[in-house]
Amino acid sequence: MLSRFIPALMWLRRYSGSELRADGVAAVIVTLMLIPQSLAYAMLAGLPPEAGLYASILPLVGYAIFGTSRTLAVGPVAIVSLMTASAVAGMGIADPAARAAAALVLAVLVGLFLLLAGLFRLGFLANLLSHPVITGFISASGILIGASQLGPILGIEGGGEGIVERIMRLVEGLPQTNPVTAAIGGGALAFLLWTRWGLGPLLQRMGMAAGPADLTVRAAPAAAVVVTTLLAAGLNLAETAGLNVVGRIPSGLPPLIIPETDPELWTGLASAALLIALVGFVESISVAQSFAAKRRETVDPDQELIGLGAANIAAGFSGGYPVTGGFSRSAVSFAAGARTPLAGVLTAVFIGLVALALTPWFYHLPRAVLSATIVAAVVPLIDLKSFRRAWGYNKADGIAEIATAVVVLFIGIEAGIATGVGLSLALYIWRTSRPHMAVVGQVPGTEHYRNIERHEVITQPGLLAVRVDESLYFVNARYLEDRVLGLVTEGPDVDDVVLICSAVNFIDASALESLMRLNDRLKDAGVRLHLTEVKGPVMDRLHDTDFLKTLTGDVFLSTHEAFESLGSQE
DSSP states (O other): OHHHHOTHHHHHHTOOHHHHHHHHHHHHHHHHHHHHHHHHHHHHTTSOHHHHHHTTTHHHHHHHHHOOOSSOOEEOOHHHHHHHHHHHHHTTOOSHHHHHHHHHHHHHHHHHHHHHHHHTTOGGGGGGSOHHHHHHHHHHHHHHHHHHHHHHHHTSOOOOSSHHHHHHHHHHHGGGOOHHHHHHHHHHHHHHHHIIIIIHHHHHHTTOOHHHHHHHHHTHHHHHHHHHHHHHHHTTHHHHSOOOBOOOOOOSSOOOOOOOOOHHHHHHHHHHHHHHHHHHHHHHHHHHHHHHHHTTOOOOHHHHHHHHHHHHHHHHTTTOOOOEEOHHHHHHHHHTTOOSTHHHHHHHHHHHHHHHHTGGGGTTOBHHHHHHHHHHHHGGGOOTHHHHHHHHHOHHHHHHHHHHHHHHHHTOHHHHHHHHHHHHHHHHHHHHHSOOEEEEEEOTTSSOEEETTTSOOBOOTTEEEEEEOSOBOTTTHHHHHHHHHHHHHHOTTOOEEEEEOTTOOOBOHHHHHHHHHHHHHHHHTTOEEEEESOOHHHHHHHTTSHHHHHOSSOEESSHHHHHHHHHHHO
């Protein structure tokens, strides 16, 4: 019983030495990747570098206890870091200490929203973000993130709200480009992009297996950090060339902090926290399910909400900021052979050791290299081809994807997500308000019935069979009524109307009233209304209604039965 709420109890009972070895190896590899990423993403979020380290310790333990994925790696990610920066900036907070305090509140709010959603089993709400909306949002966010990091790579001031302002500031600052910073940042970016697309194939041509080659590629950011840090320290580039370095990072484990209790701060960040929770959950559950399927495992979406909620609350009380499951880290963890969530706990231990003993080594780490790490990480997120695919397949989805991306780029993240969700719902309502309805006839020699406009079929005089290809609810109820009556008017010899309900999964109260009016109006015209292929759950709801009691016709099991019965009456 307790294992339902604390999934860690299930895998801990059967934990073995071989699993410990596999988890330990995976944890070492993920740690090498996570350290530069956590420092870089904290900078992207507008927070001190240590916030990224802190967000990679206790949150991993919290998720390991309450999460259900065995390979999901939780921590700071690019999209959530950008959303964190946007949320804090939206509060007009400029002081670094106040920004860090606001990020703690944001993490706790995100955690609470996720916990509540998990307890009330609201994982289905993630479906509000359709794939085109998510793709448009991620692509636009990737462009924004990349544009925001070009300034630090060149050693100039950047910033700005939308893409236009960021580009203008970048262009204005080009004359002040620091050549040493640009050389280091540009060189690191070129190296990271080459390793992402060129190193793996090269290593495989040299005889290395695909798995180890991929892990080597994933460790490239750590190599870039080590080399450039040694270079900056050895040549003292911070003093001699004005290279912007990370500077002092406090040593020690994450401090236990009670977040601010200012009601205005909490209410001001609530809407942003809700969106971060939604986006973070969608990203995390997608990653968790994809890797679980490869091992024929399962993840519980509602329990995942609780696991992510626990991770974010842990981040809020330990100096971090909002976290979620990341694809790249999870891919590394999976490829490295992680067997259980203990790999995440061991990763947290290793990062804790780094925070205790190795942070002085990061003093000379060039910020331009962290920016290059961010750009290299977000370039694969920008999928411009998806816009063409969505538009070519379905114009409505294409509109939603393009609108989401445009609003994110030119107005803001929250407005972009709201636009995408609003457009998706509006387009869904518009599509279902005019459901496809087909007049059908019998395919000769069979018991199959198809659209008379698409197939050579047999119809019966006086019998109109109409298939409704949508559930019936208040939005399309009037359309159904008007459409059927219009078809009857076009065929004045109609004596029977058969409504084929094979695609109807639900009939709400408004649609029921509309069906009752349709029955009465057909009765006044001397036409009987029949139903066929009504699904069990729908029939259960109709069973005791006045509609069935006053129905002028019959309810048939199949369309063929209706044709045979009504045809014999002729």
